[in-house]
Amino acid sequence: MASNAPQTPSDFPSEAEAESRLTADRFDIIALIAKADRRRENTDNRAASAYYNAAIRTAAARPPADPDVVAQVARADAATRWLADHFRCHLLDALTDRGFTRDHQHPRFRESLDMMFGDMQRPDEYRQFPQKPMAHYYPGMTHIEFADTRALDWVTRLETRFPEMQREALAILASHDGFQPYIKAASSRPQQDHHGLLENADWSTLHLWQNGAAVDEHIRRCPIIYQTIIDYVPLCHIGPRAPSIMLSLLKPGAKIPPHTGMLNSRLICHLPLIVPPDCGFRVGTTTIKWEEGKVIAFDDSVEHEAWNNSAFDRLVLIFDIWRPELTQTERDQITAMFNVVDNYR
Incomplete structure (x- = not known):
């Protein structure tokens, strides 16, 4: 010391x-x-x-x-x-x-540690919406807003199961049971209001996988949705941090303000299940409308926001995958790092 x-x-x-x-x-x-x-x-x-x-x-x-x-x-x-x-x-x-001495670290992983510790500065990024992950910046990741899902071989198979998945979603949405505000108060950390969304049910979630484990009581209500994701999607596993498999509910008139996610070493995927008109989603400079049954993948370390200007609920299935350009060695080292971080006191 x-x-x-x-x-x-x-x-x-x-x-x-x-x-x-x-x-x-x-x-x-x-x-x-x-x-x-x-x-x-x-x-x-x-x-x-x-x-x-x-x-x-x-x-x-x-x-x-x-x-x-x-x-x-x-x-x-x-x-x-x-x-x-x-x-x-x-x-x-x-x-x-764990065997990941400096000489055995992938060069990009080693650079990410140097940036984390302040020994190295992030390269300047001259764009309106750069990658700004809140927890860990991983260098060398291609700047994208939305990924080309045609390059993801599992997407077509997943989308073929959409009608069955949507039927489960409609049954769940009929009651709203089990949904919790996405941003919850935590007594173990300083409290922030996050644009008025703290404990606000306007944006709420039903987790099927959370903190590194399946949530059985929720899976029982939508077994097809859960099992389809488990069977078809190459999920990003990083201890309790990822994946998150969750149903994201945005109530009528609600907005999710501009924000960035935690990591740029993964992509967030949406499968829109129930999307009324007048809903929108922006990542960086690109704004889209969700299309029911069509997967999108995006870099959530780029500023993004969402809104539901309709009079009906919007429901999207959310899960995460590794960035495709990461090698298995890099994935192992990132996972090991977060295992240490998450067990640090």
């Missing part, structure tokens, strides 16, 4: 006190830092980093006048550097244990 572990001031709020203060004001800088301190003391370093960074962002947006708060923000900044150093050592050691 480059420095000693951070220390929490003896008079700082407890975790319960910090949570109470954040419930009253999610921009309370001292409460954010206290929450980070207590998470770090409990060896939950990922949560600690999230709360320290939330405090730093809040202070940048709303500069505090109190010198004591300014000093605590400086301490939070030092703590984030310490945690970043700790994480770097942990990740590289774990990859070495």
